[in-house]
Amino acid sequence: MTTIFVTLLGLLFVTFMIGRVMPIDPVLAVIGERATQAQYEETFIALGLDQPLMVQFWIYVRDVMHGDFGQSIRTGQEVSSDIARVFPATFELATLGTLFGVVIGVPLGVLAAVRRGTWIDQIARFVGLIGYSMPIFWLGLVGLLVFYGILGWVSGPGRVGIFYQGIVEPITGMLLVDSLLRGEWDVFKSAFSHIILPASLLGYFSLAYISRMTRSFMLEQMNSEYIITARVKGLSEWQVVWGHAFRNIRIQLITVIALAYANLLEGSVLTEIIFAWPGIGQYITTSLLANDMNAVLGGTIVIGSIFVGINIFSDLLYRFFDPRAK
Amino acid sequence: MIEPLLNVENLWVRFPSRNADFDAVRGVSFTLGQERLGIVGESGSGKSLTGRALLRLIQSPGIVEADRMTLHGENILHASEARMRQLRGGQISMIMQDPKFSLNPVMSVGQQMSEALRAHKKVSKSQARIQTIKMLDEVAIRDPERVFDLFPHEVSGGMGQRIMIAMMLLPNPKILIADEPTSALDVSVQIQVLDIMDKLVRDRGMGLIFISHDLNLVAKFCDRIIIMYAGRIVETCKASELRQAKHPYTLGLLNSVPNLEHPRDRLDVLKRDPAWRDAPSVSACQ
Incomplete structure (x- = not known):
């Protein structure tokens, strides 16, 4: 518990300091460049900038x-309510992408390890190599060109078709879930055809990573002696692979998947910009370009806390899956 | 003539490579009845691979060839993989060197043992549990109910190896291959573990193949001994007549073992003659 607390406090401190050393005048960002000297000083005190740095930090913490990240200069709203709006979009995209990466990547990696050196292994490694080395913005643009522009199988950028915007009253903020809960089938269909391309693209990248790691974990386990024991017992190959070898890589795999998931949750800025996805990555980038430090800091802290949270969660899963960790 | 449990003629284990094939086992022949057969040899003599070849568990690219390899008269050289799975564990089983590595670290003792039983016998989970606990008791494990739920890292080496023995004997196989079963154990528990194994194997009328590099241990626990060198059998003899061995390699092995009752200042160094690689094997006792 203490470690978590210290980590989060450190996160706050670093982000706060970065915000203060940035060559951006927070006062000018609020009142504009043509304000008078008197207005400037008034705002300077209102923002608490006359206080010592440590006191400022304390107030910020x-x-x-209390969930108050200050006001966003760009949108004129509370940063917390901005984040509550943009984060579900990223969450939806990242979850779907990770799901895609796990459901395809794990079996692919296991298969590649078991059938090492055969054509299926070659394909898995080739797929992984492309996922590792292609820049995502290029694949994104080509994907849009092919599947949206030429084939017309999916919808283009954005979260939902323009006719469906604002129809569904948010419950969770995730459009797919909300439209289902409200029974808006047409909205769901439109949202799904919008999310499928960016989600598979992100999924492809996590797939590349997950399948490569799964393959190497499995190769290591398949050479263990307990695998010979399992075979001596007369178990089927399926039981040997999934019942024995795979059982032993679950712990390592959790770490890999958690990292991949956290990576996507951090907001894949490039993907969100290419697909005009109103997520947290895009929010932070736009705020940064508008000198909106409150929004940037708030977004960074939320993402950092999620990262810490996912790591705690994966540590908890360790105890569940590894008898040695108890 | 009664068909022996196991009959092997001219067994080869070959690993093809780009330049020249490597032959790890080169034309080994032996039979096994309801007896305890020891296979002795130095590292790399092919004794372990002989054991694994009998289970057809040589990993690709390794190749197993033989003129004859039968279990109860059934050809196991060309048996289907499905049939081999029935035979493995069910008819012929194996114990390996170190229980730290040969038991699955994330499965409980009971889980692994029940699985071995249920792979061959149609029994319910609760019945499997009862039989497993009974078997743990037979290998002299105290408080078997508690051990049933332990994980391999929670038991000692000697206990782990007894669990291994119990697990492999649970489906009642006819042959047990023990591949260096005590080499990883503390000297003080070696004999204890071997005594338990020996008793169970004899009570059940099984055939035992005891693979080891420890000549004294093998002489103590076996009826017959095969000495292997460079993938071949150089000598076969009765354990009781080991002292009358003729082959210079066997004699070399015997002379390089210290003896408490007749201490010597200097032990002999084992000298190897390349000609042994291809010379025909000798038998001390015909």
Whole structure:
């Protein structure tokens, strides 16, 4: 528990300091360049900038504890409500992408390890290599060109068709879930055809990573002696692979999947920009370009906390899957 | 003539490589009845691979060839993989060197043992549990109910090896291959583990193949001994007549073992003659 607390406090401190050393005048960002000297000083004090740095930090921590990240200059709203709006979009995209990567990547990696050196292994490694080395913006553009522009199988950029925008009252903020809960089938269909391309693209990248790691974990286990024991017992190959070898890589795999998931949750800025996806990556980038430091800091802290949270969660799963960790 | 449990003629284990094939086992022949057969040899003499070849568990690219390899008269050289799975564990089983590595670290003792039984016998989970606990008791494990739920890292080496023995004997196989079963164990528990194994194997009228590099141990626990060198059998003899061995390699092995009752200042160094690689094997006792 203490480690978590210290980690989060460190995260706050670093982000706060970065915000303060940036060559951006927070006062000018609020009042604009043509304000008078008197207005400038008034705002300077209102923002608490006359206080010592440590006091400023303390006030900031206290506000953050209350869920208050300050106001966004760009949108004119509370940063917390902005994040509550943009984060579900990223969450939806990242979850779907990770699901895709796990469902295809894990069996592919296992198969590649078991059939090592055969054509299926070659294909798995080739797929992984492309996923590792292709820049995502290029694949994204080509994907849009082919599947949206030429074939017309999916919808283009954005979260949902323009006619369906704002129809569904948010519950969770995730459009796929909300439209289902509200029974809006047409909205769901439109949202699905919008999300499928960016989600598979992100999924492809996590697939490349997950299948490569699964393959190497499995290769290591398949050479273990307990695998020979399992075969001596007369078990089928399926039981040997999934019942024995795979059981032993679950722990390592959790770490890999958690990292891949956290990576996508951090907001894949490039993907979100190419697909005009109103997620947290795009939010932070736009805010940064508009000198909107409150929004940038708030977004960074939320992402950092999620990262810490996912790591805690995967540590908890360790205890569940590894008898030696108890 | 009664068909022996196991009959092997001219067994070869070959690993093809780009330049020249490597022959790990080169034309080994022997039979096994309801007896305890020891296979002794130095590292790389092909004794372990002989054991694995009998289970057809030589990993590709390794190749197993033989003129004859039968179990109860059934050809196991060309048996289907499905048939081999029935035979493995069910008829012929194997114990390996170190229980730390040969038991699955994330499965409980009971889980692994029940699985071995249920792979061959149609029994319910609760029946499997009862039989497993009974078997743990037979290998002299105290408080078997508790051990049933332990994980391999929670048991000692000697206990682990007894669990291994119990697990492999659970489906009642006819042959047990023990591949260096005590080499990883503490000297003080070696004999204890071997005594338990020996008793179970004899009570059940099984055939035992005891693979080891420890000549004294093999002489103590076996009826017959095969000495292997460079993938071949150089000598076969009765354990009781080991002292009358003729082959210079066997004599070399015997002379390089220290003896407490007749201490010597200097032990002989084993000298190897390349000609042994291809010379025909000798038998001390015909």
